[in-house]
Every structure is written in structure tokens, then in C-alpha cells.
Amino acid sequence: MTRTLGIIAGGGSFPITVASTAKERGERVVGVGFASDTDPSFQAHCDNFSWLKLGQLGRLIDFFTANHVTHVVMAGPINKPKALDLRPDWRAARLLFSIKARGDDVLLRALTTELEREGLTVVAPHLYSPDLLAPEGVLTKRKPTQSEREDVEFAWTLSQSLGQFDIGQCLVVREKIVLAVEAIEGTDAAIRRGGQLGGPGAVVVKRPKPTQDKRLDLPAFGLKTLQSMAEVGATCLAFEAGGCIFFEQREALDFANAHGIALLGLSPGA
Known part of the structure; x- marks a missing residue:
């Protein structure tokens, strides 16, 4: 069965690098991006793609689930000052209320736990670019x-x-x-x-x-x-x-x- 990789794309060229390598390995690529950060050309490297707003966790999970994503990578930076203005949906709000601090590690670990609760396996992006x-x-x-x-x-x-x-x-x-x-x-x-x-x-x-x-x-x-x-x-x-x-x-x-x-x-x- 072909692996379907979901890419949560931040800024820069890294998401494109990951997508290109996944394609070379025969994987199907499903991506989401954010207008404030993601290179618009990234979507051309995906079999299916959706623009999201920061904080739309429920929509992200629904999109990945509908596209039979099995593994997820987070690649590329998110503009942190802009992230302060996020408008969380109910699922993201529930996640934010469940944690005591909002540092990078805490937020990303909480997001990972939420994704894995849905049966999605989170993997390191550098597995697709070890030379970096x-x-x-x-x-x-x-x-x-x-x-x-x-x-x-x-x-x-x-x-x-x-x-x-x-x-x-x-x-x-x-x-x-x-x-x-x-x-x-x-x-x-x-x-x-x-x-x-x-x-x-x-x-x-x-x-x-x-x-x-x-x-x-x-x-x-x-x-x-x-x-x-x-x-x-x-x-x-x-x-x-x-x-x-x-x-x-x-x-x-x-x-x-x-x-x-x-x-x-x-x-x-x-």
C-alpha cells in the first residue's frame, strides 16, 4: 500500500524538498499551507493541497483524514509574531486550554499528541533530507x-x-x-x-x-x-x-x- 505523507508547510523551500523526496520514493503527498508563511509554489508539488488559517486544527485533521494520510511531517518555519493573532477553532482551543505554557516545544508536542490520537504518525522531516x-x-x-x-x-x-x-x-x-x-x-x-x-x-x-x-x-x-x-x-x-x-x-x-x-x-x- 502506498504511503500518503501529509506535509504541514511553513515558510522557505524545505516543504518543497520534503515533498520532492517523498514523490521520488513513490509516496503520495497531501499538503496544507498558510498564506502568511507558505511558498505558493509548494502546492504544485502535492497530489492534493489546501490553504488553512493558523488555528484551524479541526479542518487540518479532517483534510488529512479525508485524503487517507498515514504519516505527517512539519516542515518550514511559522512566523511566530503573526501566530499570536491566530483564531483557534474549537479543537485548537481545547488543545490550548489543556496546556499550561505556550512555548514551541509544548505546543508542538501537544499538536503531535492530537495528530497521533487520530492515527497519524508524525515523522521527522529530515528523514526526507538527511543530507541537510x-x-x-x-x-x-x-x-x-x-x-x-x-x-x-x-x-x-x-x-x-x-x-x-x-x-x-x-x-x-x-x-x-x-x-x-x-x-x-x-x-x-x-x-x-x-x-x-x-x-x-x-x-x-x-x-x-x-x-x-x-x-x-x-x-x-x-x-x-x-x-x-x-x-x-x-x-x-x-x-x-x-x-x-x-x-x-x-x-x-x-x-x-x-x-x-x-x-x-x-x-x-x-
């Missing part, structure tokens, strides 16, 4: 300096602690001083804020939260991330190898090398 998982080691021509490595070590430990509170997938530090902790604004805005406050020489760290379900919302970075770093003079990006998605790898590495930015992939236990 960030590798270990120094990826650039320039290695991090001793000072940068000390800042990385400081931020690495701190992010582990902050992650328990469902914040801080990205930290910006300089000379062991925290310049920015990513919240609702997203990685690029956090980098720009930290760099503007601390000046050139900042270090950026990206890693999953310690209790994060890695099927859901892995930290991601790419060319745009490095452009934001260059804009404010940040000089080093460290990330968890195998725990982050690395988009536009060739273009990003070329840009990093041209601007003297060091990229360092660390094992989870580093």
Missing part, C-alpha cells in the same frame, strides 16, 4: 580562535540550561557576556540585536533544547543566517552536529569563507 543535517567539525577555511572557542564553550553550556525553559535555540555572546537570547523574534533578528549591542566579534550558538522532540522544529541556519552575522560583524557560528538543519550549504560556506566567519559543528555531548 549539519555535519561535525570545522567547515570553513578559518578555524575559531581560542577566544571564540571559549565563548562557544560558555554559550554551549548556558544554552543547555536555558533550553529547559523552552527558549534559547540561539545565543549570541561576546567575551562570555550574553548579548541576545532568541525568543519569538527568530534567529536572524536575535543575531542582529546581539551584534548591535555588543559590536563586532560576537559568537553565535545554535542547538536543540535538551528535551526537544527531534521530529519537530530542529534549529536551522543557512545563507541568510550568515548574512545577518556579517551585517553586525559576528565572527563564529557553532552548532550541534546532527541536531540542526543546514540549508544552502555550498552558498553559505562560500559566503562564510569570503567574510572570515568560522563554522564549527560540535557533537551533542561536547
Whole structure:
């Protein structure tokens, strides 16, 4: 029996990548998207597609069920400030009332539980794009300096602690001083804020939260991330190898090398 993959598509090209790989594997693809986030061209990669509004959980489940979806992936970011204006249907409202906090991990875990209650199996999007998982080691021509490595070590430990509170997938530090902790604004805005406050020489760290379900919302970075770093003079990006998605790898590495930015992939236990 042919697997039918349901894709909940956020922004960027990742949903298209997942859909294309699923098609190559002989899977049927059913997608939903949001006008505020999803690339309109995504629907051309689906066998069936529906536009939804944020908060229409009941309609999403009904659409997937009617199309015999068996497995679900969540791919691509959702604009978090815009998500504050969602108008939940009764099913989404019931879910929201059932949880005590509204951080990313809590919301996504609750959504996953709701989908699996309907017999839908939630799988990781990187299973359809394993080559996008960030590798270990120094990826650039320039290695991090001793000072940068000390800042990385400081931020690495701190992010582990902050992650328990469902914040801080990205930290910006300089000379062991925290310049920015990513919240609702997203990685690029956090980098720009930290760099503007601390000046050139900042270090950026990206890693999953310690209790994060890695099927859901892995930290991601790419060319745009490095452009934001260059804009404010940040000089080093460290990330968890195998725990982050690395988009536009060739273009990003070329840009990093041209601007003297060091990229360092660390094992989870580093």
C-alpha cells in the first residue's frame, strides 16, 4: 500500500524538498499551507493541497483524514509574531486550554499528541533530507580562535540550561557576556540585536533544547543566517552536529569563507 505523507508547510523551500523526496520514493503527498508563511509554489508539488488559517486544527485533521494520510511531517518555519493573532477553532482551543505554557516545544508536542490520537504518525522531516543535517567539525577555511572557542564553550553550556525553559535555540555572546537570547523574534533578528549591542566579534550558538522532540522544529541556519552575522560583524557560528538543519550549504560556506566567519559543528555531548 502506498504511503500518503501529509506535509504541514511553513515558510522557505524545505516543504518543497520534503515533498520532492517523498514523490521520488513513490509516496503520495497531501499538503496544507498558510498564506502568511507558505511558498505558493509548494502546492504544485502535492497530489492534493489546501490553504488553512493558523488555528484551524479541526479542518487540518479532517483534510488529512479525508485524503487517507498515514504519516505527517512539519516542515518550514511559522512566523511566530503573526501566530499570536491566530483564531483557534474549537479543537485548537481545547488543545490550548489543556496546556499550561505556550512555548514551541509544548505546543508542538501537544499538536503531535492530537495528530497521533487520530492515527497519524508524525515523522521527522529530515528523514526526507538527511543530507541537510549539519555535519561535525570545522567547515570553513578559518578555524575559531581560542577566544571564540571559549565563548562557544560558555554559550554551549548556558544554552543547555536555558533550553529547559523552552527558549534559547540561539545565543549570541561576546567575551562570555550574553548579548541576545532568541525568543519569538527568530534567529536572524536575535543575531542582529546581539551584534548591535555588543559590536563586532560576537559568537553565535545554535542547538536543540535538551528535551526537544527531534521530529519537530530542529534549529536551522543557512545563507541568510550568515548574512545577518556579517551585517553586525559576528565572527563564529557553532552548532550541534546532527541536531540542526543546514540549508544552502555550498552558498553559505562560500559566503562564510569570503567574510572570515568560522563554522564549527560540535557533537551533542561536547
